[in-house]
Amino acid sequence: MSSVPSPIRIARAERSRAAVLAEKALEALIRLSGVSAILFVAAIFFFVLKEAAPVLFSEGFSLGQFLFSTEWYPTSANNVRYGTFALTVGTLSVTALAMLIAVPFGLGAAIYLSEFCKPRLRETLKVVIELLSAIPSVVWGFVGLTVMSKLIVNATGAPVGVNVLNGGIILALMSVPVIVSIGEDALKAVPDSFREAGVALGATRWQLVYRVLLPAARNGLLAAVLLGVGRAVGETMAVLMATGHAVHIPGSLLDSVRTLTANIAAELGEAPSGSDHYRVLFLTGTLLFLITLVVNLTADFVVRGIRRK
C-alpha cells in the first residue's frame, strides 16, 4: 500500500486549514448524498401526488368511484367515468397467476441451489439467474407478444394470445430470479450448526430442508416472495404488451385484461396535460406507489424479524 500517507504527514496539527475545510465540505457532500435517497422517495411521492391532487377536489370526482367502480371511460364525450377497479383486478389476476407459477419454481430452485447442488454448478446457475434478471422488460413484452401468444393460440385455440395466461407466464419468468436470489440468501443465512446437528442425527438433505431449514428461513423466504410480488405488480412494459388491451374483469385465463401500470403507459401519451384524465392517471400512479411501498416495507420488516432472533 504505497499510497497510504505516512503517519506523520497526516497528523492533524500539520494539515492546512484549507485541507481541513475541504474535508469538511466533502463529508457534508457525502452526508447529503446519503440523505438523497429519502429526498428522492419523498420527491417522487410529492410530484406524482401534486399532478394528481387537483382532480381529488374537483367536482364530480369521488375516491370511492375511483377505487371501486369498474367503469373506465376516460375519453367518453358525455359519460366520463374514472373507475380503476377492473384495472386493479387485472393487476391482481396477472400477479396471482405469476406467483402461482413463480413461487414453487423459485423456492424450489433456491433450495436446490443452496442445499443440493455442487459449488461449480451453483456458480453457473447463479450467473444464469443474473442474466435472466437482466433481460429488459420490453424484450419480455416482445417475447409475450410474439412467441408466447403464438404458443397460447396453438395450444388452447383461444382467438387472441395476449391475455392473463400470457402476462402471468411472462411475469413469472421475470419474478423467478428475484425469488431465487433472495430465497437462496435466506437459506444461506441459516447457521451451519443447524445443518450439522441435523446431519449428526442421520437426516437426509431433504429431511434437513423441510424439517430444519424451511422453518428456520421462513421469514426470509416470505420476504423473497413479497419482493417477487412487488416486482410483478410494478412491471409495466411486459404486461402492456402481453396482456392485451381490454379494461374489464377477466372471466378466464384466456381473457385479455389491462393492469394499473399498463393503463398509465397506454394512455398517458394521449391525455392532454392538465386534463382530468391526465390527473387521474397520476392518481393511479400514487396508488401504485403506495401499494409497492407497503409491499416493500412489509418485506423489510419480515427480514428484520429474523435478524433480531
Place this chain on the structure above:
Amino acid sequence: MAGRFAKTPHIARKEIAESVARSVFGLMSAAMIVPLVLIVGYLVVLAWPALSLEFLLDVPKRGMTDGGIWPAFVGTLYLVGISLLVSTPIGVLAAIYLNEYAKDNWFNRLVNLAVINLAGVPSIVHALFGLGAFVYAARFGYSILSASLTLAIMTLPVIIASTREALASVPMAFREACWNVGATRWQTVRAVVLPNSISGILTGVILQVSRAAGETAPVMFTGAVFFKAVQRGDLFPYGLGDQCMALSMHLYTLATQVPNVKEALPYATAVVLLGSVLLVNATAIVLRIWLRNRKKW
C-alpha cells in the same frame, strides 16, 4: 444381498424421498434455464436475415418499416451516458455514507428503507415523476436531459447496493490500522477503503449501464420519441435539450405501433437490445469472478 446390512424400510423410504426431492428441485432449476436459451435462440433465428453491421449503422427508412436502428442506438448511448454521470457520484457517495459514516440509529434505518423503496418503485411511477418534476416543474421539457435524470434516479439503488457491497468486503482491520495511525475517517476512506474496492464499484457501474439501457417506460414520457431524423452513423446527433430515439422504445414502437414492418426488423432490434444488455452484464460477471480469484484476503 438381504443380509445384516439390508436397508430397513424406513431408511429405504428416506432415500427414495431424498432422490425424488433432489430431482424435483433440480428440474425446477433447469426450468429457469430452458426458457432463457429457447427465447434467445428463437429471437436470434428470426432476426438473422436482418442482422448486420449495416442494420446497426443505418437509419430507419420507409416510415420505419425498413432500414436500421442507428438513431435509437446512439440515443440509448446518450441517455445511459448522461444518467451515469449524474447517478454514479451520488450513488457512490451515498454508499460511502451508509457503509462508512452512518451509525445504527433510526435515521439511518430510514435512509436504508428509502433506498429499498426507491428500488421498488414501479418504472411507470418513475416516468410520472420525471414528467411532473423534470419536464414540467423544472421546465426541461421533453428532452434528453429530463429522460436521463429520470433514469439516473431510477438506477440509483443499483449503484448504491453494489457499491455498499464492494465497500463492505474491505476487512474492518484495514480501516482500524489506518485509524490507529491517526487518519481521519475520510482519509481512511480515500487511502484504504476506495483503492481496495474500486473494481467492485466499477462492476456496479457496469450493471447500472445494463439496467438503464433496457428501461422503456421512464424515457417514453420524458424525452424519447418515435422518430428523429439523424445522419447515418453520426455519433453526435443530439443536444442536451433535444428529444431522441431510444432502442428500448424503438422495439416497443416497431412491435406495436408501426404497421407492415419487415418481419425480421423488430426481432433484430430485440436481439441488438438483448445482446447489448447481456454482453454488458457478462462483462460485469467476468470482472467479478476475476476479482474474487485475485483477492488477497
